[in-house]
Amino acid sequence: MKQLSLLLPDGTPLPQTDFGSVPPGTAAPSRPLLLRNTGDEPLTGIRARVENASTENGEYTVTVQGVTLTGDWTPLPDLAPGQDLLALESWITPAGLTVTGVDSGLLHVEHHR
Numbered sequence: 361m362k363q364l365s366l367l368l369p370d371g372t373p374l375p376q377t378d379f380g381s382v383p384p385g386t387a388a389p390s391r392p393l394l395l396r397n398t399g400d401e402p403l404t405g406i407r408a409r410v411e412n413a414s415t416e417n418g419e420y421t422v423t424v425q426g427v428t429l430t431g432d433w434t435p436l437p438d439l440a441p442g443q444d445l446l447a448l449e450s451w452i453t454p455a456g457l458t459v460t461g462v463d464s465g466l467l468h469v470e471h472h473r
Contacts, residue, residue, distance in 0.1 A: 363399035364406070364439070364471055366447075368392075377449060382418065385455030395424065395436070395469060396444035405472035406436040412465045418453045420465020429467070 366374045369392050379388040397403045410422050410429045422429045424436055424447045436445060449467070453460060 361399045362401050362403055362471065362473060363397070364403055364469060365396050365398040366467070366469070367394045367396055367444075369394060371396075379451040381460070382451050382453040384453050384457040384460065386453060387421075388451040390448040390450045393447040393449060394444040395439075395447055397439035397441050400441050402441065403439045403471045406439065406469065407433045407471075408436055408467065408469045409433050410465060410467055413463055416454075417457060417460055418451055418463045420449070420451055420463075420467075422447055422449045422467050 368374055371394075374393060377391065382388045395406075395408075408422070408424060408429055409431055410420060411431060412420055424434070425445050427434060439445065451465075
């Protein structure tokens with residue numbers, strides 16, 4: 361079976377992320393995540409992208425193996441069963457904002473079936 365899981369470094373399932381209030385001109389501390397092949401077959405054709413509701417009042421950022429994801433699909437290395445890729449997620453609020461509000465971003469990951 362092919363299965364890709366998004367996990368915390370201790371192997372527990374990833375809860376929804378809430379970075380709380382991130383003041384203008386700062387970034388929330390990065391949180392490490394693992395993209396792990398939890399199936400029993402190799403995963404190929406893995407790719408990921410980030411989708412932001414808006415970048416005017418903040419931006420959800422993700423790097424995987426040191427590569428910063430954008431809104432375009434980015435190819436990632438294949439994974440054998442049990443292997444994982446290190447991802448770091450954060451939130452950046454641009455300087456100069458006088459009002460901040462609730463915003464959101466999504467990490468999309470897919471692989472060949």
